[in-house]
Amino acid sequence: MNYRRGTILSVRQHGGCVEVTVEGEAPGCFVIDNCCVWAIVDCEGTDWIGRNVEYEDGLLRFLDSKHVSQQS
Numbered sequence: 425m426n427y428r429r430g431t432i433l434s435v436r437q438h439g440g441c442v443e444v445t446v447e448g449e450a451p452g453c454f455v456i457d458n459c460c461v462w463a464i465v466d467c468e469g470t471d472w473i474g475r476n477v478e479y480e481d482g483l484l485r486f487l488d489s490k491h492v493s494q495q496s
Contacts, residue, residue, distance in 0.1 A: 427478040429487070435472050444472070446479055456484065 430448015441455040456464070468486055476487040 427480045427483075427485070429476065429478055432472045432475050432477060444479075444484065446477065448479075450479075454479065454481070454484075 428449035430446040430451065432444060433447050434443075434445040436443045436445075438455075441457050442461050443453050443455050445453045464484070472486075478485045478487060
């Protein structure tokens with residue numbers, strides 16, 4: 425896939441989905457279904473504004489992941 429890079433400007437809750445607005449190589453909005461949002465929140469937390477991401481057709485990957493795996 426040809427992922428684009430950008431920064432999240434806003435996140436708005438709607439019925440059944442979350443609308444994410446991104447500024448970057450292809451500025452605009454895309455939606456994430458509510459059933460997927462909680463898995464993202466579990467890994468990345470709820471503070472998405474200002475974070476750098478790669479995105480394409482509603483797919484999202486944080487580039488500055490706050491999740492740090494710890495190995496023993």
